[in-house]
Amino acid sequence: xxxxxxxxxxxxxxxxxxxxxxxxxxxxxxxxxxxxxxxxxxxxxxxxxxxxxxxxxxxxxxxxxxxxxxxxxxxxxxxxxxxxxxxxxxxxxxxxxxxxxxxxxxxxxxxxxxxxxxxxxxxxxxxxxxxxxxxxxxxxxxxxxxxxxxxxxxxxxxxxxxxxxxxxxxxxxxxxxxxxxxxxxxxxxxxxxxxxxxxxxxxxxxxxxxxxxxxxxxxxxxxxxxxxxxxxxxxxxxxxxxxxxxxxxxxxxxxxxxxxxxxxxxxxxxxxxxxxxxxxxxxxxxxxxxxxxxxxxxx
Numbered sequence: 040x041x042x043x044x045x046x047x048x049x050x051x052x053x054x055x056x057x058x059x060x061x062x063x064x065x066x067x068x069x070x071x072x073x074x075x076x077x078x079x080x081x082x083x084x085x086x087x088x089x090x091x092x093x094x095x096x097x098x099x100x101x102x103x104x105x106x107x108x109x110x111x112x113x114x115x116x117x118x119x120x121x122x123x124x125x126x127x128x129x130x131x132x133x134x135x136x137x138x139x140x141x142x143x144x145x146x147x148x149x150x151x152x153x154x155x156x157x158x159x160x161x162x163x164x165x166x167x168x169x170x171x172x173x174x175x176x177x178x179x180x181x182x183x184x185x186x187x188x189x190x191x192x193x194x195x196x197x198x199x200x201x202x203x204x205x206x207x208x209x210x211x212x213x214x215x216x217x218x219x220x221x222x223x224x225x226x227x228x229x230x231x232x233x234x235x236x237x238x239x240x241x242x243x244x245x246x247x248x249x250x251x252x253x254x255x256x257x258x259x260x261x262x263x264x265x266x267x268x269x270x271x272x273x274x275x276x277x278x279x280x281x282x283x284x285x286x287x288x289x290x291x292x293x294x295x296x297x298x299x300x301x302x303x304x305x306x307x308x309x310x311x312x313x314x315x316x317x318x319x320x321x322x323x324x325x326x327x328x329x330x331x332x333x334x335x336x337x338x
Contacts, residue, residue, distance in 0.1 A: 041099060043108040045071055048088040053112070058099055065095035071112055080187045083113040118187035125177040128196040129170045132204035136166050139208035150214040158224050162211055162292050165231055166204075169284065172239065180242050182249045203303075206296045219293035227290025234283035237266040241277040244270075258323050271327075272335035274319055275312040279333050282308060309333050 041060055045053045054074040058067055068079045083092045086102060088111045093102070104110070139146070140163060143153075153159075210216060218224060244267050248257045261267040269276035285301035312333035320326050331338055 041104060041108050043067070043104065043110050045074065046088070046109060046111050048085075048111055048113045050088060060098070060100035062099050063095060064093045064097045064099070067099060067110070068095070071110075075112065077112065077114050078118075080118045081115045083115050085111045085113070087111060115189050117190040119190040119193050121188055122177055124188060124193050124196060125181075126174060127193060128200045129173040129177065131197055131201040133167055133170045135201050135204040136163070136208040139205060140212045143212045143214070146209070147214050153212075153214040153216065156218065158218050158221075158228075158291065159211075161228055162288070165228070165288055165291065166207075169235065169288075172235065176239070176242055180246050182246055199303075203296070203300045207292075207294060207300060210294050210296050211292050217293070219290065223293070224291050227287045227292075230287030231284050231291060232287075233266075234280040234287060237269065238277050238280035238284060240264045240266040241269070241280065245277070256322065258319065258326060269335075270330075272329070273312075273331050273333055274316040275308070275333050278308040278312050279335075282333075309338065313338075 040057050042055055042057050044055045047053060053071070056067070056070040056074060058070055064084055065079070068082045068084060071077065071082060071084070072079055085092060086104070086109075090111070219227075244259060244262050244264070247262075248259055249255050259270050261270050266280075267276070269279060273279055282301065282305045285297070285304060289297040289301055309332070316330070316332035
């Protein structure tokens, strides 16, 4: 049994708890709730005030807390379910894009109405299918290691996705928008299609690595689907395919806002991919050394 003193990240003592060395961090969180009234979902438990959040499955004995034993907890604030956040941030862009497309005549009443074409229809449906796919993956595919996230992320993420949806839709549906050369447009459509299928293939593989209701982590390897072979080169091929899909969409639409959206998304996904890549290498001693994080052979 270990007697642990619990501090806030501002170094204020909340009290002490007794816990078995064979217990997990999640069980420690339960005891912290009893002395702090901070619910388990709101707790970020660390060994240092500015340290990394400890995974719920870690055993207390592996932390080597020393004597006197200390632990730090940060209140993450009001929480909301991951699924709720994803459904809101992914349904919004479909609705925003559709509303902008439908109100084209109102927004640009002084300009002649642009006739719809096959490519403009493909651009519209590529947008809708991408976000519909994300919604279905949230419901049926993804298995989250945490059940909640800070509610502030809901507003931040929705502002990002909905704002770019309006920005892209306004330009693509503008009466003065002109299609890129046919070869470039269809090259973009082919690239978008392959990358969307690749992204789905990777998500399905990652789902199968983690049994339902668990936080098990394993090294992902290709599973026979040729689109998963990108795992031989990068740790996060789902992000690689995501960026590729938006590059394809940019070629299809010839739209600068779509390129800006792609670059913003790439920056964020590169940050996530580098973090996950470091975690894989730290957690698994036999992790493949030739893999990069998101761009084969480069990054």
